[in-house]
Amino acid sequence: MFRLGFNLFLLIAPTFAVTDVAGVVADVGPGINGFQAGDQVVAMLNSFNGGGLAEYAVASENLTVKRPPEVSAAEGAGLPIAAGTALQALRTIGAKFDGTGKPMNVLVTAASGGVGLYAVQLAKRAGLHVTATCGARNVELVKSLGADEVLDYRTPEGATLQSPSGKKYDGVVHCTVGTSWSTFEPVLAATGKVIDITPNLTAILKSALHSVTFARKRLVPLLLSPNKADLEFLVGLLKDGKLETLIDSRFPLSEVSKAWEKSIEGHATGKIIVEMGD
Structure with missing residues (x-):
C-alpha cells in the first residue's frame, strides 16, 4: 500500500465501493518499488481504505498506474471504473x-x-x-x-x-x-x-x-474485475489520442454534495469531476 496526495482531481464514482482518482504520490509504504513520491498517477481505490473524497487517499500498488504528461489528471480520473x-x-x-x-x-x-x-x-x-x-x-x-x-x-x-x-x-x-x-x-x-x-x-x-x-x-x-493491466491499456489509449474522457462538469471539494446530486440525477453527459484545492 502507499499513500497518495491528491491536489488535482478525483472522480466521483456511482458506487461507495470504489473511487477513481488521479494525483501525486505523497509517500510509499514498505516494499513498494514501482512508485516514488512525486509520481503522477491514476488509481482505483477501495473505500474500505478511506475512499478518495479527501486531501489524501490510500491506494494499492496493483491498482495504480503512472500517468504520462499527455493525460491530464481529470482525463485519467475518469478511466478506472x-x-x-x-x-x-x-x-x-x-x-x-x-x-x-x-x-x-x-x-x-x-x-x-x-x-x-x-x-x-x-x-x-x-x-x-x-x-x-x-x-x-x-x-x-x-x-x-x-x-x-x-x-x-x-x-x-x-x-x-x-x-x-x-x-x-x-x-x-x-x-x-x-x-x-x-x-x-x-x-x-x-x-x-x-x-x-x-x-x-x-x-x-x-x-x-x-x-x-x-x-x-x-x-x-457484469461485475467489474479491477486489474492493473486494463488500466495501463486504457491510459495508453488516452496518451495516444485513441480514447477520450468526456467531462460533464467540475466541482470543488467544498461543493461535493452538489456533485453527488448531479450524479444521482442520472443525466450527466460524461464524467463528473471533483477538483481538489492546491
Whole structure:
C-alpha cells in the first residue's frame, strides 16, 4: 500500500465501493518499488481504505498506474471504473483490440453516460459496427465518437432498440435500467449476449436460467474485475489520442454534495469531476 496526495482531481464514482482518482504520490509504504513520491498517477481505490473524497487517499500498488504528461489528471480520473467496465463488457461479447477480432454488431444503451461514451469509442477501436441509444440532445455527440447508428431512446424506434439498418446484435453493452429481456431478445443474433452492467435480482435470475437451459441468447451480468493491466491499456489509449474522457462538469471539494446530486440525477453527459484545492 502507499499513500497518495491528491491536489488535482478525483472522480466521483456511482458506487461507495470504489473511487477513481488521479494525483501525486505523497509517500510509499514498505516494499513498494514501482512508485516514488512525486509520481503522477491514476488509481482505483477501495473505500474500505478511506475512499478518495479527501486531501489524501490510500491506494494499492496493483491498482495504480503512472500517468504520462499527455493525460491530464481529470482525463485519467475518469478511466478506472467507467472505461474499465466498458472494456470488460466488450471483451465478454468477444471484442478484441489487437486486430484479430471478427466483425460484430453491438448495441450500446445509454451511450451518452459515463460507461456508454467509453463503450462506443472502444467498440470502434475494436472494429465493431456500433448502434447506440441516447437522448436527442446527445445524438450528434455520440455520432462524433464513432457510432454508426444512433437512436433517440424516447422515440418508438428507440424503444424497440432495432438497428435502423436491420442488423441483429452480437452483443449489447447495457448501461441503463428498465429494459426487459423481451425487448432485447428479438434484436439479438442467434448467439447474442446482453452484458448488463447494472444487474438487479431479476437479471441475475434470468442469467441463471439461461445458463441451466443452455440458451443460445443470454443475459450476462457484469461485475467489474479491477486489474492493473486494463488500466495501463486504457491510459495508453488516452496518451495516444485513441480514447477520450468526456467531462460533464467540475466541482470543488467544498461543493461535493452538489456533485453527488448531479450524479444521482442520472443525466450527466460524461464524467463528473471533483477538483481538489492546491
